[in-house]
Amino acid sequence: MxxxxxxxxxxxxxxxxxxxxxxxxxxxxxxxxxxxxxxxxxxxxxxxxxxxxxxxxxxxxxxxxxxxxxxxxxxxxxxxxxxxxxxxxxxxxxxxxxxxxxxxxxxxxxxxxxxxxxxxxxxxxxxxxxxxxxxxxxxxxxxxxxxxxxxxxxxxxxxxxxxxxxxxxxxxxxxxxxxxxxxxxxxxxxxxxxxxxxxxxxxxxxxxxxxxxxxxxxxxxxxxxxxEGNDWVYIDKTCGSLDEISKMIVESFTRHNGQMCNSVRGVMVHPSLYDELVERLKNRISDLSIASPQLLDSRIGALILGTSARAKALTEDAVQRAENIWNFSINENVLTPTLILNPDDDALIISESVFAPILWVKKVKNYFEALSFYHKKNKHGLGFSIFSGDENVSTYLANRIQAGRININKYPLRNGLWDPLGGVRLSxxxxxxxxxxxxxxxxxxxx
Structure with a gap:
């Protein structure tokens, strides 16, 4: 044809x-x-x-x-x-x-x-x-x-x-x-x-x-x-259920192989929650089926042609700049869901938008540090998600994050059918x- x-x-x-x-x-x-x-x-x-x-x-x-x-x-x-x-x-x-x-x-x-x-x-x-x-x-x-x-x-x-x-x-x-x-x-x-x-x-x-x-x-x-966006998540000590949050995050960086403009790319989390969150993320990722996109139970298939080389390059750069890279492997266009754990500030993947199921997770002391890091490293402006039980924190960040959409204690990718969409800055x-x-x-x- x-x-x-x-x-x-x-x-x-x-x-x-x-x-x-x-x-x-x-x-x-x-x-x-x-x-x-x-x-x-x-x-x-x-x-x-x-x-x-x-x-x-x-x-x-x-x-x-x-x-x-x-x-x-x-x-x-x-x-x-x-x-x-x-x-x-x-x-x-x-x-x-x-x-x-x-x-x-x-x-x-x-x-x-x-x-x-x-x-x-x-x-x-x-x-x-x-x-x-x-x-x-x-x-x-x-x-x-x-x-x-x-x-x-x-x-x-x-x-x-x-x-x-x-x-x-x-x-x-x-x-x-x-x-x-x-x-x-x-x-x-x-x-x-x-x-x-x-x-x-x-x-x-x-x-x-x-x-x-x-x-x-x-x-x-x-x-x-x-x-494209470079959407991040901030999680503080008052966030609520880490089990539910980890479920939302994994789905939000692996859906469509992480090749959505508003896929989650990075997570900033309070140090006291870091270890538990990472463990829960690993457990949920381990349950994902990596198989032919034709199979109904498959959740990870293959990257769109021409996108795997950039994903590989950004991950390899992070190898030198992170405490650990978990679960990374690539076979032609099939890339496994990968966690980049506690990368330093100079890791390219923090500033660049990677169209792949790759997520970095980084410790931040509080929302002031999170906001400062965002302004320093993120030039995109599609979306940002906040998980906090403190209304003052959510309001403070929502008023200062430069993005087209702010999700507060909401699933990052679940847009309503009639929700307005669009970004600012590079997005x-x-x-x-x-x-x-x-x-x-x-x-x-x-x-």
């Missing part, structure tokens, strides 16, 4: 063909074909947005039915492409279906004191991880805002986006509103330079988004990035917001 660009439901052939390689099994009969010299029509405004949204709600319901009917094959392919266990994709599918069931709620998320206008032609540059939930929520939010959407997936995980656009393109009113782009850097750059898009939203790496930001600025095309622009709002322009009318 060859996956191609889809413009208005029509397959566009031509350009280089590339084999899709699965990170766990390394075998695939699938190819993708990059398109060249594409012609993108200018944005056409929807005449009656209310009517369009009514049709979109009906389409979402019908698409949900198709999604349910074909989910076994879809999820198996997604697990193969990402290397992430199918267990997590099943959960993502359920969340996506719940979102589709409640799509009309997006209307309530739009600001009431402004008129919300479409951005126009929107290019969504998606990351390789979590394709089901990210594609579903972003595309429907963008369509609900009245945009024409161009979905550009990661070349490593293209299948779900292709299925998604192909199915939605079967609805006549959406045929000209949703497209699927497989383009290389050169063609993507050409399309941006020629103003084929009015807005570019990138979920790529920080390095990729930096290049895109410069290109969009030069081309006078609006750009927004949502980049994004402006902090959390609703996608339907970020994908709209505001208009203020004064009479």
């Amino acid at each position: 060859t996956i191609t660009t889809l413009l208005a439901g029509r397959a566009v052939h031509g350009g280089a063909r590339k084999k899709i390689v699965y990170p766990y099994s390394d075998s695939s009969s699938r190819f993708l074909q990059y398109a060249r010299d594409l012609s993108i029509n200018p944005y056409e405004r929807i005449n009656d947005l209310s009517e369009f949204r009514s049709e979109l709600l009906a389409a979402a319901s019908a698409f949900r039915t198709r999604l349910s009917a074909g989910q076994n094959g879809i999820l198996a392919t997604v697990a193969q492409e990402t290397g992430s266990p199918i267990h997590y994709h099943i959960e993502d599918m359920r969340t996506s279906q719940n979102f589709l069931d409640k799509l009309s709620y997006l209307e309530k998320l739009l600001p009431k004191k402004y008129i919300s206008d479409p951005k126009g032609n929107v290019l969504l540059i998606l990351s390789a991880n979590e394709p089901v939930i990210v594609t579903t929520i972003l595309v429907f939010s963008s369509l609900f805002a009245g945009n024409t959407v161009f979905v550009k997936p990661s070349a490593k995980t293209p299948a779900y986006g292709y299925f998604f656009v192909k199915e939605l393109g079967k609805f006549p009113f959406l045929k000209q509103r949703i497209h699927y782009l497989l383009t290389d850097k050169k063609e993507t750059g050409r399309l941006i330079k020629t103003k084929s898009f009015d807005f570019v939203l990138s979920f790529g790496s920080r390095a990729t988004s930096k290049k895109l930001a410069i290109l969009c600025a030069q081309s006078e095309v609006e750009f927004l990035q949502e980049s 994004g622009y402006g902090g959390p917001g609703y996608w339907v709002e970020k994908l709209s322009n505001r208009k203020y009318v004064k009479r």
Whole structure:
């Protein structure tokens, strides 16, 4: 099978063909074909947005039915492409279906004191991880805002986006509103330079988004990035059950192989709790099944292609800078959940975001020391979690930590379906917001 660009439901052939390689099994009969010299029509405004949204709600319901009917094959392919266990994709599918069931709620998320206008032609540059939930929520939010959407997936995980656009393109009113782009850097750059898009939203790496930001600025095309985080946890003596906290932390740094933008990367804990916490973390990690991502009981699969070398390098640097490295092993793209215990301040993994199931744990005397260390070493700003029974501590840190989301005695990764998302500093622009709002322009009318 060859996956191609889809413009208005029509397959566009031509350009280089590339084999899709699965990170766990390394075998695939699938190819993708990059398109060249594409012609993108200018944005056409929807005449009656209310009517369009009514049709979109009906389409979402019908698409949900198709999604349910074909989910076994879809999820198996997604697990193969990402290397992430199918267990997590099943959960993502359920969340996506719940979102589709409640799509009309997006209307309530739009600001009431402004008129919300479409951005126009929107290019969504998606990351390789979590394709089901990210594609579903972003595309429907963008369509609900009245945009024409161009979905550009990661070349490593293209299948779900292709299925998604192909199915939605079967609805006549959406045929000209949703497209699927497989383009290389050169063609993507050409399309941006020629103003084929009015807005570019990138979920790529920080390095990729930096290049895109410069290109969009030069081309006078609006750009927004949502980049990786470096989320930490602070635990003090009044935290409550370490057993429950250890469960949340392990799940929050191993889910999807630790390859989520808001995966937990580090833990700062009071010295009196350090030994017990580490032991509980080890016990829970030891219970995790490392196996093929196709197996339902698997919890650790393989890293997305191209990410294991950096994870290995950061861990090897920490070997020289930590009291101990526990459970580290790597076999091609399979990396075992690893603890880096009490690293010194100069360990690179503290400041850098590693897309892998690796967690450092460090002793800190109190929340003043934790805050100072955070400001000194963390340049990202997606999320931060606090486990403390002292309301004064939680409030003090929440007011001073520079991050888009602060979790207080909450599961770090359990975002509500309608929670605003987004980061600051190296993790994004402006902090959390609703996608339907970020994908709209505001208009203020004064009479």
